Amino acid sequence: MQIGNWKSTPELGPLYRQIREMGLERNIAELDAFGFTVLEPGVAAPMEWVRRLRDRLLDVAHERTGVPHDLEGGAHGQLNTQPHFKHQYILYYLLLEDPIFQQAVCNPHLLALQTYMLGFNCRLSSCTSFVKWRDEEGYGPTLGLHADTPVAHPIPVGKDTHTGNSAFLLTDYTLANGALAMVPGSHRHARQPGRGEGVDAAIPIEAPMGSLVVWNGNMWHGAFPRSEEGLRLVLTMYFNRAYLYPQEDYRRNVTQAILDANPKRLAVLLGLADANMWDSADGPDFRGAFDVLRAAQEEAGLPTTANPYEAQPDETDVQVAAG
Ligand SMILES: [Fe+2]
Structure with a gap:
Protein backbone atom coordinates (compact mmCIF):
# COMPACT_ATOMS: atom_id res chain seq x y z
CA MET A 1 0.00 0.00 0.00
CA ARG A 241 15.62 7.11 24.08
CA ALA A 242 15.80 10.83 24.85
CA TYR A 243 14.77 10.41 28.49
CA LEU A 244 17.74 8.22 29.51
CA TYR A 245 21.26 9.30 30.38
CA PRO A 246 23.78 8.25 27.73
CA GLN A 247 26.85 6.27 28.74
CA GLU A 248 29.29 8.69 27.12
CA ASP A 249 28.84 12.45 27.46
CA TYR A 250 29.91 14.03 24.19
CA ARG A 251 27.74 17.10 24.55
CA ARG A 252 30.31 19.13 26.43
CA ASN A 253 33.25 18.08 24.27
CA VAL A 254 32.02 17.99 20.70
CA THR A 255 33.30 20.96 18.69
CA GLN A 256 31.30 23.17 16.38
CA ALA A 257 33.64 22.08 13.57
CA ILE A 258 32.63 18.45 14.09
CA LEU A 259 28.95 19.36 14.18
CA ASP A 260 29.33 21.45 11.01
CA ALA A 261 31.06 18.59 9.18
CA ASN A 262 28.29 16.08 9.85
CA PRO A 263 24.53 15.76 9.32
CA LYS A 264 22.56 18.01 11.68
CA ARG A 265 21.15 14.87 13.28
CA LEU A 266 24.49 14.39 15.05
CA ALA A 267 23.72 17.34 17.33
CA VAL A 268 20.44 15.66 18.33
CA LEU A 269 22.21 12.35 18.91
CA LEU A 270 24.68 14.09 21.21
CA GLY A 271 21.99 15.78 23.29
CA LEU A 272 22.10 19.34 21.99
CA ALA A 273 18.35 19.27 21.40
CA ASP A 274 17.83 18.70 25.13
CA ALA A 275 17.70 21.90 27.20
CA ASN A 276 18.02 20.10 30.51
CA MET A 277 21.18 19.98 32.62
CA TRP A 278 21.82 23.69 32.21
CA ASP A 279 24.90 24.76 34.10
CA SER A 280 24.66 28.50 34.64
CA ALA A 281 22.40 31.13 36.17
CA ASP A 282 21.30 31.99 32.64
CA GLY A 283 19.09 28.95 32.90
CA PRO A 284 17.93 26.68 30.11
CA ASP A 285 18.09 27.55 26.42
CA PHE A 286 14.78 26.05 25.36
CA ARG A 287 14.69 27.90 22.05
CA GLY A 288 18.23 26.92 21.12
CA ALA A 289 17.59 23.27 21.89
CA PHE A 290 14.39 23.33 19.90
CA ASP A 291 16.15 24.90 16.91
CA VAL A 292 18.67 22.04 16.91
CA LEU A 293 15.86 19.49 16.70
CA ARG A 294 14.00 21.36 13.99
CA ALA A 295 17.09 21.87 11.83
CA ALA A 296 17.79 18.15 11.96
CA GLN A 297 14.21 17.28 11.10
CA GLU A 298 14.27 19.68 8.13
CA GLU A 299 17.52 18.27 6.81
CA ALA A 300 16.16 14.72 7.15
CA GLY A 301 13.06 15.65 5.15
CA LEU A 302 10.76 15.00 8.11
CA PRO A 303 7.87 17.20 9.25
CA THR A 304 9.05 19.59 11.93
CA THR A 305 7.72 19.68 15.44
CA ALA A 306 5.68 22.85 16.11
CA ASN A 307 7.84 25.41 17.87
CA PRO A 308 6.10 26.54 21.06
CA TYR A 309 8.38 29.60 21.22
CA GLU A 310 7.61 31.02 17.83
CA ALA A 311 4.08 32.32 18.31
CA GLN A 312 4.73 33.99 21.62
CA PRO A 313 8.47 34.22 21.98
CA ASP A 314 8.31 36.10 25.27
CA GLU A 315 5.65 34.03 26.94
CA THR A 316 6.98 30.59 27.37
CA ASP A 317 4.64 28.19 29.10
CA VAL A 318 7.31 25.56 29.57
CA GLN A 319 7.32 24.19 33.09
CA VAL A 320 10.79 24.71 34.50
CA ALA A 321 9.65 23.09 37.71
CA ALA A 322 6.32 22.88 39.47
CA GLY A 323 5.73 26.60 39.38
FE1 LIG B 1 25.35 -5.74 25.28
Whole structure:
Protein backbone atom coordinates (compact mmCIF):
# COMPACT_ATOMS: atom_id res chain seq x y z
CA MET A 1 0.00 0.00 0.00
CA GLN A 2 0.99 3.60 -0.30
CA ILE A 3 2.17 5.29 2.90
CA GLY A 4 0.37 8.64 3.08
CA ASN A 5 1.00 11.77 5.10
CA TRP A 6 -1.40 10.58 7.74
CA LYS A 7 -2.13 12.92 10.64
CA SER A 8 -2.07 10.10 13.15
CA THR A 9 1.48 9.03 12.22
CA PRO A 10 3.30 12.30 11.51
CA GLU A 11 6.75 10.84 12.26
CA LEU A 12 6.23 7.19 11.43
CA GLY A 13 4.78 7.81 7.95
CA PRO A 14 7.82 9.61 6.48
CA LEU A 15 10.21 7.32 8.36
CA TYR A 16 8.48 4.23 7.04
CA ARG A 17 8.62 5.57 3.48
CA GLN A 18 12.35 6.07 3.94
CA ILE A 19 12.69 2.53 5.31
CA ARG A 20 10.87 1.18 2.27
CA GLU A 21 13.04 3.19 -0.13
CA MET A 22 16.17 1.84 1.54
CA GLY A 23 14.90 -1.72 1.25
CA LEU A 24 14.80 -2.17 5.04
CA GLU A 25 11.24 -3.41 5.53
CA ARG A 26 12.48 -6.97 6.00
CA ASN A 27 14.90 -5.72 8.65
CA ILE A 28 12.26 -3.97 10.75
CA ALA A 29 10.10 -7.10 10.51
CA GLU A 30 13.05 -9.13 11.82
CA LEU A 31 13.67 -6.59 14.59
CA ASP A 32 10.04 -6.86 15.65
CA ALA A 33 9.85 -10.65 15.39
CA PHE A 34 13.26 -11.79 16.60
CA GLY A 35 14.80 -8.70 18.22
CA PHE A 36 17.75 -8.45 15.84
CA THR A 37 18.60 -8.12 12.17
CA VAL A 38 21.72 -8.30 10.00
CA LEU A 39 22.39 -6.04 7.00
CA GLU A 40 24.71 -7.80 4.61
CA PRO A 41 28.09 -6.33 3.61
CA GLY A 42 27.75 -3.47 1.15
CA VAL A 43 24.18 -2.60 2.15
CA ALA A 44 24.82 0.02 4.83
CA ALA A 45 28.31 1.04 3.68
CA PRO A 46 30.75 0.19 0.87
CA MET A 47 33.54 -2.22 1.74
CA GLU A 48 36.18 0.40 0.97
CA TRP A 49 34.73 2.51 3.81
CA VAL A 50 34.52 -0.52 6.12
CA ARG A 51 38.22 -1.23 5.55
CA ARG A 52 39.08 2.38 6.37
CA LEU A 53 37.03 2.12 9.57
CA ARG A 54 38.85 -1.08 10.52
CA ASP A 55 42.27 0.43 9.86
CA ARG A 56 41.52 3.61 11.81
CA LEU A 57 40.28 1.55 14.74
CA LEU A 58 43.49 -0.49 14.67
CA ASP A 59 45.43 2.80 14.76
CA VAL A 60 43.50 3.92 17.86
CA ALA A 61 44.07 0.53 19.51
CA HIS A 62 47.80 0.89 18.82
CA GLU A 63 47.89 4.50 20.06
CA ARG A 64 46.04 3.75 23.30
CA THR A 65 47.78 0.50 24.23
CA GLY A 66 51.21 1.13 22.71
CA VAL A 67 51.07 -2.27 21.01
CA PRO A 68 50.59 -2.84 17.25
CA HIS A 69 47.59 -5.12 16.63
CA ASP A 70 47.62 -7.99 14.14
CA LEU A 71 44.21 -9.27 13.07
CA GLU A 72 45.58 -12.53 11.72
CA GLY A 73 48.44 -13.26 14.12
CA GLY A 74 46.51 -12.12 17.17
CA ALA A 75 49.04 -9.63 18.60
CA HIS A 76 47.17 -7.12 20.76
CA GLY A 77 47.46 -4.72 23.66
CA GLN A 78 45.36 -4.43 26.81
CA LEU A 79 43.71 -1.59 28.72
CA ASN A 80 42.63 -1.21 32.33
CA THR A 81 39.14 -0.05 31.40
CA GLN A 82 36.16 -1.55 33.23
CA PRO A 83 34.76 -4.12 33.07
CA HIS A 84 38.13 -5.85 32.77
CA PHE A 85 38.41 -9.15 30.90
CA LYS A 86 41.23 -11.54 30.07
CA HIS A 87 39.79 -12.31 26.62
CA GLN A 88 39.11 -8.77 25.35
CA TYR A 89 39.29 -5.07 26.18
CA ILE A 90 36.96 -2.21 25.38
CA LEU A 91 37.95 0.98 23.58
CA TYR A 92 35.66 3.71 24.86
CA TYR A 93 34.82 7.20 23.69
CA LEU A 94 35.68 6.79 20.01
CA LEU A 95 33.30 9.26 18.40
CA LEU A 96 35.59 12.30 18.50
CA GLU A 97 38.74 10.36 17.54
CA ASP A 98 38.15 10.54 13.80
CA PRO A 99 35.47 11.68 11.31
CA ILE A 100 34.96 8.06 10.25
CA PHE A 101 33.44 7.19 13.64
CA GLN A 102 31.02 10.09 13.22
CA GLN A 103 30.16 8.79 9.75
CA ALA A 104 29.46 5.37 11.27
CA VAL A 105 27.08 6.79 13.88
CA CYS A 106 25.32 8.95 11.26
CA ASN A 107 24.96 6.07 8.78
CA PRO A 108 21.50 6.49 7.18
CA HIS A 109 20.59 2.77 7.26
CA LEU A 110 21.62 2.50 10.90
CA LEU A 111 19.73 5.64 11.90
CA ALA A 112 16.58 4.55 10.06
CA LEU A 113 16.47 1.36 12.15
CA GLN A 114 17.39 3.02 15.45
CA THR A 115 14.83 5.76 14.81
CA TYR A 116 12.20 3.11 14.17
CA MET A 117 12.93 1.66 17.63
CA LEU A 118 13.69 4.82 19.62
CA GLY A 119 12.27 7.90 17.91
CA PHE A 120 13.95 10.77 16.06
CA ASN A 121 15.11 12.50 19.25
CA CYS A 122 17.02 9.44 20.49
CA ARG A 123 20.57 9.85 21.78
CA LEU A 124 23.86 8.16 21.04
CA SER A 125 24.70 6.40 24.28
CA SER A 126 28.20 5.25 23.36
CA CYS A 127 30.56 4.51 20.48
CA THR A 128 32.98 1.77 21.51
CA SER A 129 34.90 -1.25 20.31
CA PHE A 130 35.46 -4.72 21.78
CA VAL A 131 38.90 -6.03 20.83
CA LYS A 132 38.81 -9.79 21.38
CA TRP A 133 41.42 -12.55 21.06
CA ARG A 134 41.72 -16.30 21.44
CA ASP A 135 40.59 -17.52 24.85
CA GLU A 136 38.77 -20.81 25.33
CA GLU A 137 36.77 -19.47 28.25
CA GLY A 138 35.58 -16.05 27.10
CA TYR A 139 32.58 -14.99 29.17
CA GLY A 140 32.28 -18.55 30.55
CA PRO A 141 29.20 -20.78 30.63
CA THR A 142 26.69 -17.89 30.71
CA LEU A 143 28.11 -16.48 27.43
CA GLY A 144 27.70 -13.12 29.19
CA LEU A 145 24.03 -13.07 28.23
CA HIS A 146 22.33 -9.79 29.19
CA ALA A 147 19.91 -7.21 27.88
CA ASP A 148 21.53 -3.82 27.22
CA THR A 149 18.78 -1.72 28.76
CA PRO A 150 19.84 -0.05 32.01
CA VAL A 151 16.25 0.00 33.25
CA ALA A 152 15.62 -2.47 36.08
CA HIS A 153 13.24 -5.28 35.30
CA PRO A 154 10.44 -5.69 34.75
CA ILE A 155 11.12 -3.28 31.92
CA PRO A 156 7.97 -1.14 31.79
CA VAL A 157 7.72 -0.52 28.06
CA GLY A 158 5.69 -3.47 26.80
CA LYS A 159 7.06 -4.55 23.46
CA ASP A 160 8.90 -1.27 22.95
CA THR A 161 12.44 -0.69 24.10
CA HIS A 162 14.38 2.02 25.91
CA THR A 163 17.59 1.29 23.98
CA GLY A 164 18.92 -0.12 20.71
CA ASN A 165 22.35 -1.44 19.89
CA SER A 166 24.30 -2.00 16.69
CA ALA A 167 27.64 -3.29 15.46
CA PHE A 168 29.66 -2.85 12.30
CA LEU A 169 31.56 -6.14 12.04
CA LEU A 170 35.16 -5.37 11.11
CA THR A 171 36.32 -9.00 10.92
CA ASP A 172 34.40 -12.10 9.89
CA TYR A 173 32.15 -13.41 12.65
CA THR A 174 31.87 -17.19 13.02
CA LEU A 175 31.27 -19.43 16.03
CA ALA A 176 34.98 -20.26 16.20
CA ASN A 177 35.89 -16.58 15.85
CA GLY A 178 33.85 -15.62 18.92
CA ALA A 179 30.66 -14.35 17.31
CA LEU A 180 27.90 -12.48 19.09
CA ALA A 181 25.45 -14.84 20.81
CA MET A 182 21.76 -13.98 20.49
CA VAL A 183 18.63 -15.59 21.88
CA PRO A 184 16.09 -14.99 19.08
CA GLY A 185 12.78 -13.60 20.35
CA SER A 186 14.11 -12.94 23.87
CA HIS A 187 13.37 -9.20 23.59
CA ARG A 188 9.73 -10.13 24.18
CA HIS A 189 10.51 -11.09 27.79
CA ALA A 190 11.26 -7.39 28.48
CA ARG A 191 13.53 -8.32 31.39
CA GLN A 192 17.10 -9.38 32.08
CA PRO A 193 17.86 -13.11 31.82
CA GLY A 194 18.51 -15.03 35.03
CA ARG A 195 22.05 -16.38 35.42
CA GLY A 196 22.52 -19.05 32.74
CA GLU A 197 19.02 -18.52 31.37
CA GLY A 198 18.81 -18.62 27.59
CA VAL A 199 22.23 -20.23 27.03
CA ASP A 200 20.76 -23.40 25.52
CA ALA A 201 18.81 -21.31 22.98
CA ALA A 202 21.63 -18.92 22.06
CA ILE A 203 22.80 -18.90 18.45
CA PRO A 204 25.97 -17.43 16.92
CA ILE A 205 25.54 -14.45 14.60
CA GLU A 206 27.74 -15.69 11.78
CA ALA A 207 28.23 -12.86 9.31
CA PRO A 208 31.11 -11.52 7.24
CA MET A 209 33.13 -8.37 7.78
CA GLY A 210 31.14 -5.34 6.65
CA SER A 211 27.83 -6.61 8.04
CA LEU A 212 25.79 -4.31 10.26
CA VAL A 213 23.99 -6.04 13.14
CA VAL A 214 21.19 -4.10 14.84
CA TRP A 215 19.35 -5.29 17.94
CA ASN A 216 16.62 -4.32 20.36
CA GLY A 217 17.87 -3.25 23.79
CA ASN A 218 15.79 -5.93 25.50
CA MET A 219 17.47 -8.67 23.49
CA TRP A 220 19.39 -11.31 25.44
CA HIS A 221 22.85 -11.44 23.93
CA GLY A 222 26.50 -12.05 24.73
CA ALA A 223 29.31 -13.72 22.81
CA PHE A 224 30.88 -17.11 22.25
CA PRO A 225 34.54 -17.61 23.16
CA ARG A 226 37.08 -17.26 20.38
CA SER A 227 38.82 -20.59 19.83
CA GLU A 228 40.88 -19.54 16.82
CA GLU A 229 43.99 -17.41 16.54
CA GLY A 230 43.61 -13.79 15.49
CA LEU A 231 41.48 -10.89 16.62
CA ARG A 232 37.78 -10.10 16.42
CA LEU A 233 37.09 -6.40 15.79
CA VAL A 234 33.85 -4.41 15.86
CA LEU A 235 32.49 -0.88 16.19
CA THR A 236 29.55 -0.85 18.59
CA MET A 237 27.06 2.03 18.45
CA TYR A 238 24.55 2.08 21.29
CA PHE A 239 21.52 4.38 21.37
CA ASN A 240 18.88 5.27 23.94
CA ARG A 241 15.62 7.11 24.08
CA ALA A 242 15.80 10.83 24.85
CA TYR A 243 14.77 10.41 28.49
CA LEU A 244 17.74 8.22 29.51
CA TYR A 245 21.26 9.30 30.38
CA PRO A 246 23.78 8.25 27.73
CA GLN A 247 26.85 6.27 28.74
CA GLU A 248 29.29 8.69 27.12
CA ASP A 249 28.84 12.45 27.46
CA TYR A 250 29.91 14.03 24.19
CA ARG A 251 27.74 17.10 24.55
CA ARG A 252 30.31 19.13 26.43
CA ASN A 253 33.25 18.08 24.27
CA VAL A 254 32.02 17.99 20.70
CA THR A 255 33.30 20.96 18.69
CA GLN A 256 31.30 23.17 16.38
CA ALA A 257 33.64 22.08 13.57
CA ILE A 258 32.63 18.45 14.09
CA LEU A 259 28.95 19.36 14.18
CA ASP A 260 29.33 21.45 11.01
CA ALA A 261 31.06 18.59 9.18
CA ASN A 262 28.29 16.08 9.85
CA PRO A 263 24.53 15.76 9.32
CA LYS A 264 22.56 18.01 11.68
CA ARG A 265 21.15 14.87 13.28
CA LEU A 266 24.49 14.39 15.05
CA ALA A 267 23.72 17.34 17.33
CA VAL A 268 20.44 15.66 18.33
CA LEU A 269 22.21 12.35 18.91
CA LEU A 270 24.68 14.09 21.21
CA GLY A 271 21.99 15.78 23.29
CA LEU A 272 22.10 19.34 21.99
CA ALA A 273 18.35 19.27 21.40
CA ASP A 274 17.83 18.70 25.13
CA ALA A 275 17.70 21.90 27.20
CA ASN A 276 18.02 20.10 30.51
CA MET A 277 21.18 19.98 32.62
CA TRP A 278 21.82 23.69 32.21
CA ASP A 279 24.90 24.76 34.10
CA SER A 280 24.66 28.50 34.64
CA ALA A 281 22.40 31.13 36.17
CA ASP A 282 21.30 31.99 32.64
CA GLY A 283 19.09 28.95 32.90
CA PRO A 284 17.93 26.68 30.11
CA ASP A 285 18.09 27.55 26.42
CA PHE A 286 14.78 26.05 25.36
CA ARG A 287 14.69 27.90 22.05
CA GLY A 288 18.23 26.92 21.12
CA ALA A 289 17.59 23.27 21.89
CA PHE A 290 14.39 23.33 19.90
CA ASP A 291 16.15 24.90 16.91
CA VAL A 292 18.67 22.04 16.91
CA LEU A 293 15.86 19.49 16.70
CA ARG A 294 14.00 21.36 13.99
CA ALA A 295 17.09 21.87 11.83
CA ALA A 296 17.79 18.15 11.96
CA GLN A 297 14.21 17.28 11.10
CA GLU A 298 14.27 19.68 8.13
CA GLU A 299 17.52 18.27 6.81
CA ALA A 300 16.16 14.72 7.15
CA GLY A 301 13.06 15.65 5.15
CA LEU A 302 10.76 15.00 8.11
CA PRO A 303 7.87 17.20 9.25
CA THR A 304 9.05 19.59 11.93
CA THR A 305 7.72 19.68 15.44
CA ALA A 306 5.68 22.85 16.11
CA ASN A 307 7.84 25.41 17.87
CA PRO A 308 6.10 26.54 21.06
CA TYR A 309 8.38 29.60 21.22
CA GLU A 310 7.61 31.02 17.83
CA ALA A 311 4.08 32.32 18.31
CA GLN A 312 4.73 33.99 21.62
CA PRO A 313 8.47 34.22 21.98
CA ASP A 314 8.31 36.10 25.27
CA GLU A 315 5.65 34.03 26.94
CA THR A 316 6.98 30.59 27.37
CA ASP A 317 4.64 28.19 29.10
CA VAL A 318 7.31 25.56 29.57
CA GLN A 319 7.32 24.19 33.09
CA VAL A 320 10.79 24.71 34.50
CA ALA A 321 9.65 23.09 37.71
CA ALA A 322 6.32 22.88 39.47
CA GLY A 323 5.73 26.60 39.38
FE1 LIG B 1 25.35 -5.74 25.28
